[in-house]
Amino acid sequence: MDAKQKEFSQLVKNNQGLILKVSRLYTNSLEDEQDLFQEIVLQLWRSYDSFKGQSKITTWMYRVALNTAITLFRKKTKSPQTDELMDFHQRAFMEDDGEKQQQISLLYKVIKMLPNVERAIVMMYLDDIPYREIAENLGITEVNARVKMNRLKKTLKELMLQHG
Template identity: 85%
Template sequence: MSKEQEFSKLVKDNQGLIIKVSRLYTNSLEDEQDLFQEIVLQLWRSYDSFKGQSKISTWMYRVALNTAITLFRKKTKSPQTDELMDFHHSNFMDDDDEKQAQVSLLYKVVKMLPNVERAIVMMYLDDLPYRDIAENLGITEVNARVKMNRLKKTLKHLMEKHA
């Protein structure tokens, strides 16, 4: 298998991770798609430097989060499209689908969090061990646990407030 085929399979197998990062750090479908492409590009550029000292998902999270946060900081303040996204979701979502409504609300409130906290929540929801979360963010495992426990309370409050 060529390097390009190996990389394509890696991206295909882990595209959910890239989509989640893209969705949490953007406010429109177009920006989400642009960020997805930028993350894939950065993964390709750093693919040769991956030494296998960590899990592939840990490496991908690190690259994806660094890319998203860097672009988020560089981006000039643009008009908020949250209202448009809410309109889109409400018009195409089945009214009886409570689970989808909860997922949409969760994305909405997670987007209100600062960058690092968004990353912690996303990795936690992906069932990454605290050790991997800590490694990705350059913090201790204990610090990752403490932050997540605080974030659970914050998210509960925000979801109740915005429900």
């Protein structure tokens, strides 16, 4: 393995949580999640040489991961099955330590109900990504990102009440 491959491998290892989070939010089964994870890593590798360092590495990774996920999501014609969603939640939260885990599970469930762009905004917001970087990743203004997130907070609260 050459130096570039080692550097990239370490980058993926250090940020696998970011890739996994995107994979989980845009898929409904473990198999699809693993496939998307691999596809994101492949797309990151393909575009690694083009990363110029003009933004944070995590901003670039989010952009590639989200674009890959949304592109693959659009290609899928089948609708998610309820059983697959349940499998996801059971797998993601095997250790049920009470109400907190139920709330997290419900949050993931309602986030998955959102359209692609809104799902991405919430995911990055929950990862404490600054609005400036959220806007940069999605090609919108920082003000627009803030407004969308404020609206999404209300939407998520309503969805959690409806489905909780």
